[in-house]
Amino acid sequence: MTITIPEFGVWYSHLKLTHIALVIASGGLFTLRGALVLAGHGWAMARHWRLLSYGIDTLLLIAGVTLWVQLSLNPMSSTWLGAKLLLLVLYVVLGSLALKRARTPMARLGSYIAALMVYALMGSVAHSHHPLGFLQPWLMHVD
Numbered sequence: 001m002t003i004t005i006p007e008f009g010v011w012y013s014h015l016k017l018t019h020i021a022l023v024i025a026s027g028g029l030f031t032l033r034g035a036l037v038l039a040g041h042g043w044a045m046a047r048h049w050r051l052l053s054y055g056i057d058t059l060l061l062i063a064g065v066t067l068w069v070q071l072s073l074n075p076m077s078s079t080w081l082g083a084k085l086l087l088l089v090l091y092v093v094l095g096s097l098a099l100k101r102a103r104t105p106m107a108r109l110g111s112y113i114a115a116l117m118v119y120a121l122m123g124s125v126a127h128s129h130h131p132l133g134f135l136q137p138w139l140m141h142v143d
């Protein structure tokens with residue numbers, strides 16, 4: 001029996017597609033759970049939903065780190081990757097405030113909206129390979 005090992009390009013593109021699918025699943029689940037919590041449906045924080053969310057996020061991070069290792073990137077010189085990792089920390093903090101730690105409904109709503117914006121920014125940073133992502137036209141305005 002011969003085992004065929006897919007060439008690097010094919011393997012890499014499958015891994016990247018998996019990463020993107022997990023980005024959509026993770027973002028979609030956070031959007032849904034956040035909206036339910038804000039609407040007063042506490043069951044969105046039940047153990048099985050939390051476990052599903054941790055599972056998807058773990059796979060997402062593993063796929064991201066594997067892409068990173070495969071490309072041998074250095075986040076100090078590939079500034080888009082450095083920016084993405086910093087935004088990831090901010091997203092985790094905002095997400096935790098939105099789902100449980102913020103004290104008032106207003107603070108929860110603000111954290112939820114900010115977390116979604118940071119997530120979209122992370123996606124645009126990855127897609128454009130630029131640390132400013134979709135903010136680039138505003139922050140790098142040239143007359």
Ligand code: HEM
Pocket residue numbers: 016019020023060061063064065067068071073084088119120122123124126127
């Ligand atoms: C530890 C966390 C993560 C690491 C190390 C990481 C790393 C990477 C790397 C190295 C790529 C490949 C870029 C290329 O092939 O040119 C990539 C693609 C991508 N990442 Fe991540 N990622 C992480 C988490 C995330 C998160 C949380 C998001 C959510 C928005 C995200 C969104 C994307 C998208 C949308 C792409 C595809 C970009 C494109 O080519 O259009 N990543 N990521």
